[in-house]
Amino acid sequence: MTLLERTRHLTGSSSDAEAGPWHLRGLAAGAGVLAALASMILLCLPVLVAWMTDPRTTTSWSSALGVGVDGWVLAHGASLQVGAVSLRMMPLLLTAVPLLVALAAARQLLARLAGWPGATAGPGWRCPAMAQLTLFVLAYAVTGLLVPVVASGAARVSLPGLVPGVLLVPVVALLLGLWREHRSGVGGLSEEVALWLGRRTPAWLRKAVRPALVGAGLLLLAGLLVVVLVLVTHLSRIGRLYDELGAGVVGATVLSVGQALALPNLVLWALGWVAGPGFAVGDVVVTWTHVDPGVLPLVPVFGALPQPGTLPPGLWLSVLVPVAIGGVVGWRSLRATTRLATWRAKARAAATACVLAAALLGALAALASGSLGTDHLASVGVHAVSVAGVLLLELVAGALLVVSVAHWRQSRL
Numbered sequence: 001m002t003l004l005e006r007t008r009h010l011t012g013s014s015s016d017a018e019a020g021p022w023h024l025r026g027l028a029a030g031a032g033v034l035a036a037l038a039s040m041i042l043l044c045l046p047v048l049v050a051w052m053t054d055p056r057t058t059t060s061w062s063s064a065l066g067v068g069v070d071g072w073v074l075a076h077g078a079s080l081q082v083g084a085v086s087l088r089m090m091p092l093l094l095t096a097v098p099l100l101v102a103l104a105a106a107r108q109l110l111a112r113l114a115g116w117p118g119a120t121a122g123p124g125w126r127c128p129a130m131a132q133l134t135l136f137v138l139a140y141a142v143t144g145l146l147v148p149v150v151a152s153g154a155a156r157v158s159l160p161g162l163v164p165g166v167l168l169v170p171v172v173a174l175l176l177g178l179w180r181e182h183r184s185g186v187g188g189l190s191e192e193v194a195l196w197l198g199r200r201t202p203a204w205l206r207k208a209v210r211p212a213l214v215g216a217g218l219l220l221l222a223g224l225l226v227v228v229l230v231l232v233t234h235l236s237r238i239g240r241l242y243d244e245l246g247a248g249v250v251g252a253t254v255l256s257v258g259q260a261l262a263l264p265n266l267v268l269w270a271l272g273w274v275a276g277p278g279f280a281v282g283d284v285v286v287t288w289t290h291v292d293p294g295v296l297p298l299v300p301v302f303g304a305l306p307q308p309g310t311l312p313p314g315l316w317l318s319v320l321v322p323v324a325i326g327g328v329v330g331w332r333s334l335r336a337t338t339r340l341a342t343w344r345a346k347a348r349a350a351a352t353a354c355v356l357a358a359a360l361l362g363a364l365a366a367l368a369s370g371s372l373g374t375d376h377l378a379s380v381g382v383h384a385v386s387v388a389g390v391l392l393l394e395l396v397a398g399a400l401l402v403v404s405v406a407h408w409r410q411s412r413l
Contacts, residue, residue: 028109028132032139032170035105039098040147043075044068050254070155072098073148076165077367080155087155089370089380092264095169102140102173109136110177133174140170204349211332211349212356215395218325219361223271227263230270234304241300259301265368265381266301272365272382274318275390281305282377288315295376322391326398329353333399334406343407350403354395362388 044065051064070080075095079088113129144166148157197206231238242252269279278287281302283294293308333350362384369381 024112024132025135027112028135029139031105031109032136032141033143035102035170035173036098036140036143036147036166039101040069040072042097042101043072043094046257047071050250053250069148070157072144073157073162076144076162076169078162078165079158079371081158082155085373086371086378087373088161089262089265089372090165090367091258091261092268092364092368094261095367098169099173102170103176106136106170106173106177107180109133110174110181114181136174137167137170141166204345205352207336208333208349208352208356211329211336211353212360214332215325215329215353215357216360218328219271219322219357219391220267222274222321222325223267223269226270226274227266230304231301237303238300241298241303245298245300255300259299262301264364268361268365268368269382271361271391272387274321275387275394276316276319277383277386277390279382281380282372284308287311288318297372297377319394322394323398326354326395327402328398329357329395330399330402331406334403339410343404346403346407347400350399351396354392354399357395358388358392361391 045068047064047068071094074080074087074089075091075098077088077090077095079086081087109132113132141163145159145162148159148162242255245252245255272279273286273288276288278285280286281294281296283292284296284305285292285294286305288311290310291306291308296302296305330350330353333353334346337346337349365382365387366384369379369384371378372380
């Protein structure tokens, strides 16, 4: 039974087309509550399984459940305080779990609203369906704030720091649901939103979205290739760290899963290195030219970091990767403009796409960085503003080069 079918069963009414707004409000609120609880359960189950299968455990099942809830809190960007140690970093792959659950609930809610005759009766964002979508977001957020209060583990949760995450996840889920609905041509509320945006945003801005997403995707792929190359190169060192930990089969499995959940974070750190600013794991700073020495936590994946000292020359050539991807963004932007457009119009479209791509990656980089403790590990990851700014310059350089050459060739024909 789907999330909304459970809510529909609890509220008990006839078809959605005949249902009044109060029934749909209960449906939306119930979907938000169940989406938050379902994602918590999905994150708590592996922790409980690991607790049951580890013969060396000395904790209670309620403590194990609290660890799962703490993981859900961490996935929404809040900080956890365990004694004097502060942990604040979003494992982005872990965040995908509540996001996908919320997306499933949002798509079901949008499908129900599509069958309601009065859903899009109002103008733009003031249509009646927006009240139901707002209730969905608020119900998810309130549930996400209440459950950690009663079911959190040994860590102390920063509730103010949890507020942005529990609001952002359902909002992003709704936006993705509207986009999927619009792409499938179903109509309904997504068409109203598309018309509203179309009247209020310039055409050159809308045309820049697709090239920006292509550029951001290619940059993330470049970061992933760097991470894979470094991990494969240092497999033996990573294996030795596993041996030193002596965590056993269950412990090693849990540790490996935890590290895998932070893979997108590592990709964004690697992208910071490719772009130029580099990244830091506490005192250990990795740039194109050198690696500063420092204290590292005994986490096997950090065994892939280069040894402290000077790095081989020529690594600065990695800057050509974002410049080349900027050229792809410029080429894609040219496809969205007319051949007879002026150079200024083409350059504006390409530069706008570069700004959107850099802003998106900068926001992800900010989420992927944070703190893994105190003192030496108080700051890990990248400086998001620096990475976004440098990426913007590199992308614009490549994009304007391609746009200028293409415009010059067309003017000579």
